[in-house]
Amino acid sequence: MASTYDVVVLGAGPAGVATALSLRSFSDCSILIADAGEQKRERAGESAPPDLLAPLRRLQLEANFLAAGHMHSPGSAVLWGREQVGYNDHLLNPMGPSWRLNRPVFDAMLVEAALEREISVQWNTRYLRAKANEAGFLLTLAERSGPEKEVQARWVVDATGPLARFATDLGVKKRTDDQLFGLAGFSIVHAGQIKKQVLVESTPEGWWYAAYLPDHRLIHMFVTDAPQLRQLKAAGAAGWAALLSHTQLLSPALADVQLAQPEFHTFPIYSSLLEQAYGEHWLAVGDATATYDPIASQGLYKALSDGVTAGRVLAAALQGQRKELEQYDRGVKERYARYFDQRCGLYGQERRWAGAEFWRNRQVAGPL
Ligand SMILES: Cc1cc2nc3c(=O)[nH]c(=O)nc-3n(C[C@H](O)[C@H](O)[C@H](O)COP(=O)(O)OP(=O)(O)OC[C@H]3O[C@@H](n4cnc5c(N)ncnc54)[C@H](O)[C@@H]3O)c2cc1C
Known part of the structure; x- marks a missing residue:
């Protein structure tokens, strides 16, 4: 591990890797992705909407994705809020079919692309703490059962998932509207x-x-x-x-x-929102900024599409242009508000067990 990078991305989930790939398409700056976990592990999430192809195209990965043997999904059968099963048929969707991913293959595709594009990736490397300095942040990372290391970053991307480890360390609040x-x-x-x-x-x-x-x-x-x-x-x-x-x-x-x-x-499983998606020399992306209930089936699409935007915004910020950061933050908040509204509507549809605690907890007016 070198000890100075232009950008250190904390977290090698889909949002972190997409941000690094998008940034690379604008800049040849030095990028490290550090992830606390093993590369091979069971990750949650395999259903994705047809729109997933759009950010993959922007990352120049559409052809790799289409050749990788992921399944088309014919839609869903849903028993929710009434006694009859409802069918949501995706085969006739003008955007194309939705997807059932082979997650290990999908994750490996993203990481291989990062390595090919000269982005360093370190597994078993946990972010521990950060100290702001004139050049950005001095990060302390720890390899599993290894010594702690200090790494200097001009910019840091918090892609650590729902707990937003880096941003919350800086004191930024993550508001949790629900937890399951x-x-x-x-x-x-x-x-x-x-x-x-x-x-x-x-x-x-x-x-x-x-x-x-x-x-x-x-x-x-x-x-x-x-x-x-x-x-x-x-x-x-x-x-x-x-x-x-x-x-x-x-x-x-x-x-x-x-x-x-x-x-x-x-x-x-959270529904939660980071109160600010960027700050001095850092931005957050994916579940670190806004975490959605998987009932929405939007997490992976959101991770990639926000990653595409975050990479572009970051490339501009590295050149000293910061005006897009605010717009990025606004977009995250607007999309979360729409999501949470729809989610409340969905849980509100189930009236058959209005007395049951689980449904009572979800049917209160507004966040828990
Ligand atoms: C049970 C469940 C089912 C889901 N099903 C679907 C689905 O079917 N379809 C869908 O679209 N979405 C689904 N989602 C949501 C989807 O999984 C997430 O939205 C998506 O993974 C977000 O990607 P991310 O990169 O932001 O975060 P993550 O995938 O959570 O990645 C964060 C990464 O950060 C690393 N990290 C954490 N802390 C540190 C640290 N201190 N230092 C370094 N690295 C760190 C972690 O090891 C992890 O690799 C589901 C979620 C859950 C919980």
Whole structure:
């Protein structure tokens, strides 16, 4: 690791890598991406709208994406707010089909492009703290089980996901409007036919999501509040199977499918907004600025498209032109306000269990 960079991007999720790639298309400045985790890991998120192709085109990755074997998604079957299943058919969408991503392949595509374009990427390298100085920021990073290192950056990009580690260290507040948890089971499909649609079903305690993945795997996830999550975890695999067996859409759809024992992961799910997406020598991008509930299926598109914009804004800022930063911040806030409005409307549609705590918590007027 060199010790001085023009730009250090903290976080190698889709937003961080897209920002670095976009910046590279405007500037040959030195860029380091540092991520606290392993490169290979289970990342949440695989459903994406047809619009995903637009930022990929801007990053010159459309052809790579189309050749990578991601699945077209025929749409979704949804049991929510009424007793009949509703179908949202994407096949006739004029923007093209929506996508079911093979996440490891998608993530590897982004990182390989970064390496090819002479962007340094360091895994297992956690941002610990920052000190502002005349040249930007002196960052302290720690490699796993290695010594701490200091790295000087002219500009820092906070792409550390929902907790916005860097921006919140600087004292910028992240307002949390709601927090849920997703308990996701990833299983290999041994035998049987699974519908290619995404399945979504609300229940009194939360909602279910199931999707067949391109590499013969299935993700099924239950999204709920913290107390129910604790109960569910305490009940183990048998508790999970019992809860699933009460569903009206998922349970019959999975009845004839032979699945390996799921590997479970817990994901916090936020609706949250950073009060300021930029400051002196830094900007934030992706979930670090605005985190959306996965019911919106917009997180990946938002990560890439905001990354494209952030790279352009950053290139201008490196040249001393800062006027686009404010516009960038305004755009993030406007999009979040629209998202949160739509989300409130969606949760408000489910009136069948108005007395159940999960729905009561989501149906209060305004943020929790
Ligand atoms: C359960 C769940 C399901 C979802 N499903 C979908 C879906 O189907 N479709 C969709 O579009 N979106 C979905 N989303 C949302 C989507 O995953 C996110 O919006 C997207 O990953 C945001 O990308 P990001 O790069 O901003 O953040 P992240 O992907 O969270 O990446 C942040 C990176 O920062 C790193 N990091 C954190 N702290 C530090 C530190 N201190 N130092 C260095 N690195 C650090 C992390 O290791 C991570 O790699 C889902 C989200 C959840 C939680």
